[in-house]
Amino acid sequence: MDENIKVVIDAGHGGSDPGAVSGNIREKDLTLMIAKYMLERFREEGVDATLIRDVDETISPTERVERILKAYGDSPNVVVISNHINAAGSAIKGAQGAEVIYALRNDSTLARNILEALGEAGQITRTYYQRRLPSDQTKDYYFIMRNTGNTQPVLIEYGFIDNPQDIARVQANYKEYVDAVVDAVIKTFGITTDTGNVYTVQKGDTLYNIAQRYNTTVDDIKSLNNLMDNTLYIGQKLRIPSASEVPGAGSNYVVKSGDSLYSIARRFNTTVDDIKRLNNLESDILSIGQTLQIPTSSDIVEGNIYTVKGGDTLWNIAQQFNTTVSDIVSLNNLTNSLLSIGQTLKIPNSINAGSGNTYVVKSGDTLWNIARRYSTTVDNIRRLNNLTSDDLSIGQTLYI
Numbered sequence: 001m002d003e004n005i006k007v008v009i010d011a012g013h014g015g016s017d018p019g020a021v022s023g024n025i026r027e028k029d030l031t032l033m034i035a036k037y038m039l040e041r042f043r044e045e046g047v048d049a050t051l052i053r054d055v056d057e058t059i060s061p062t063e064r065v066e067r068i069l070k071a072y073g074d075s076p077n078v079v080v081i082s083n084h085i086n087a088a089g090s091a092i093k094g095a096q097g098a099e100v101i102y103a104l105r106n107d108s109t110l111a112r113n114i115l116e117a118l119g120e121a122g123q124i125t126r127t128y129y130q131r132r133l134p135s136d137q138t139k140d141y142y143f144i145m146r147n148t149g150n151t152q153p154v155l156i157e158y159g160f161i162d163n164p165q166d167i168a169r170v171q172a173n174y175k176e177y178v179d180a181v182v183d184a185v186i187k188t189f190g191i192t193t194d195t196g197n198v199y200t201v202q203k204g205d206t207l208y209n210i211a212q213r214y215n216t217t218v219d220d221i222k223s224l225n226n227l228m229d230n231t232l233y234i235g236q237k238l239r240i241p242s243a244s245e246v247p248g249a250g251s252n253y254v255v256k257s258g259d260s261l262y263s264i265a266r267r268f269n270t271t272v273d274d275i276k277r278l279n280n281l282e283s284d285i286l287s288i289g290q291t292l293q294i295p296t297s298s299d300i301v302e303g304n305i306y307t308v309k310g311g312d313t314l315w316n317i318a319q320q321f322n323t324t325v326s327d328i329v330s331l332n333n334l335t336n337s338l339l340s341i342g343q344t345l346k347i348p349n350s351i352n353a354g355s356g357n358t359y360v361v362k363s364g365d366t367l368w369n370i371a372r373r374y375s376t377t378v379d380n381i382r383r384l385n386n387l388t389s390d391d392l393s394i395g396q397t398l399y400i
Contacts, residue, residue, distance in 0.1 A: 005189045006072040007042050007049040008151070010082040010144065011035035015058025020087035022161040025171075027085040028056065034083045034158070034174055041182045041263075043202045044213075047191060048072070065147045074149035079110070079185060082144045085170065086157040096166035097124035098177075101155040103145035104130055104138075110188045111154050117180035117187075119390060120368045120378050121262055122173060123159065124166070156181065172284065176262035183266070201236040213256055216241050255290040270295045273369050277320075280311040308343040322360050323348050361396040374400050 011031040013019030019027025035051055042049035052067050053059060059067070072078045088095040098118045102111035111128035119125040131141035140146040145153045158177055159170040170177070185191070199210060207218045207230050218230070220241045232238075253264060261272045261284050272284070274295040286292075306317060314325045314337050327348045328334070359370060367378045367390050381387070384399045392398075 004077040005047065005185075005191060006075075006078050007047055007185065008052065008068050008071045008078060008080045009035045009038050009042075009049060010052040010064065010068070010080060011054075012082055012084040014053050014056055017058060020085055020161045022087075022167065025161055025167060027087075027161060030085050030158075030161075030170070030174070031083045032056065034178055037175055038081065038083070038178045038182065041178055042185075045182060045186060045191070046200045046202075047182075047186070061143045061147075065143065068144075068148050068151065074151065076150045076152060078151040079189075080144065080148060080151050080153035081181065081185075082142075082153060082155045084155060084157050085167070086160045087162050088160045089162070094163060095126075095160050096163045097126040098159060099126045099157040100128040101131055101142065101145075101157075102128065103148075103153050104132070104140050105150070106152050110152065110185070113184040113188045114154060114156060114181055116379070117184040118158075118177055120371070121176045121180035122366060122368055123169065123177055124390065175260040176284075179260060179263045179266070199238045199240055201232045201234055201238060203234055205232055206230070207232065210238065210240075214240050215254060253292045253294050255286045255288055255292065259286055259288075260284070261286065264292065264294075268294050271369055271373060273364075273373075277311075278309055306345045306347050308339045308341055308345065310341055312339055312341075313337070314339065317345065319362055321347050322362070359398045359400050361392045361394055361398065363394055365392055366390070367392065370398065370400075376400065 011028070011034070013028040013031060015028075017028065019031070021027065032053070032055075036054065039049050039051050050071050052064060052071075068080055086095070086099065098115060100111040100115045102108060108128060115125050115128045133139040133141050133146065142155060144155060158174070159166040161167050199214070201210075207221055207227075211218045211221055221227070221238060222230075224239050224241055253268075255264075261275055261281075265272045265275055275281070275292060276284075278293050278295050306321070308317075314328055314334075318325045318328055325337075328345060329337075331346045331348055359374070361370075367381055367387075371378045371381055378390070381398060381400070382390075
């Protein structure tokens with residue numbers, strides 16, 4: 001891990017400054033919710049991070065800048081993430097999607113990576129850019145960039161509060177979006193996270209919550225690390241029992257605080273759609289302690305064979321693999337449409353998912369979940385198909 005990178009997390013607005021408002025939705029509440037979860041996620045990855053505010057308080061621009069610079073000093077190794085919600089107003093009525101602004105003193109790499117990651121997490125994306133002060137074109141427009149010394153600040157606008165569909169998407173998926181931002185920072189700076197067999201103790205950690213996080217026991221951690229008691233100190237390195245560190249694909253996973261379908265899918269190299277399908281989930285909402293089955297390759301497709309799961313029908317299997325019910329019936333010599341859990345079905349070769357160079361878009365598809373399904377990237381699909389946006393239409397044929 002690059003020990004030099006520190007992250008300062010800013011929840012935009014606060015106190016007497018609500019930020020953008022639409023109905024009973026206030027920007028300051030959303031940014032604090034986003035910032036708190038972002039802090040949790042960075043610390044889970046072993047990255048030093050801190051919040052500018054963790055309550056609803058009024059902070060002047062001067063005080064906000066002072067808190068940023070005092071956190072880890074005035075250094076280019078300090079990344080400042082200022083979280084915001086946009087407002088379109090009458091000028092660009094109906095606008096939606098995320099934007100990322102970066103400072104004049106920095107290059108576009110971090111901003112670009114964050115925006116692309118948000119797109120892969122399912123949010124509509126607009127652009128990343130720099131903005132100059134009208135009265136002095138050599139200076140940044142936003143004080144969070146203009147007055148923060150040598151740090152690397154980015155201002156993230158997650159969506160538009162006055163677009164009902166867009167703000168509903170942000171509220172429902174903010175954890176996935178934060179996960180994406182954290183991943184982008186880690187990728188940009190080449191941070192090696194402590195998610196392998198070694199964990200770095202963070203403020204507030206206990207042996208119990210570490211054991212819960214990695215699906216092991218306090219006794220196993222103490223035994224492996226020769227601990228005589230339960231005392232921990234910040235920065236302490238703990239070996240995590242490999243056999244129970246994190247369950248592998250094909251086993252069950254118990255949902256913990258801070259988990260989202262996106263972060264679980266990333267951890268096990270699968271997709272949100274495959275986890276939802278295997279567990280018959282109708283929404284992305286998870287509850288702590290909930291047990292999820294983790295897809296194996298045979299849960300999705302193993303060669304030309306598919307294993308029937310609870311809730312499957314011939315119709316949804318045909319939709320999943322871009323084939324037809326009649327072709328599956330014919331290939332498997334079925335006499336009716338009844339299926340049993342654990343039953344194996346042959347999938348027609350010519351249109352088996354992943355077997356050809358084209359894919360036909362179905363209801364619910366996005367570029368992100370198609371890219372995950374075929375182990376490629378959104379950018380590669382866009383480039384190969386000359387796409388100028390992320391919009392897809394049912395029946396559209398894509399080159400993979």
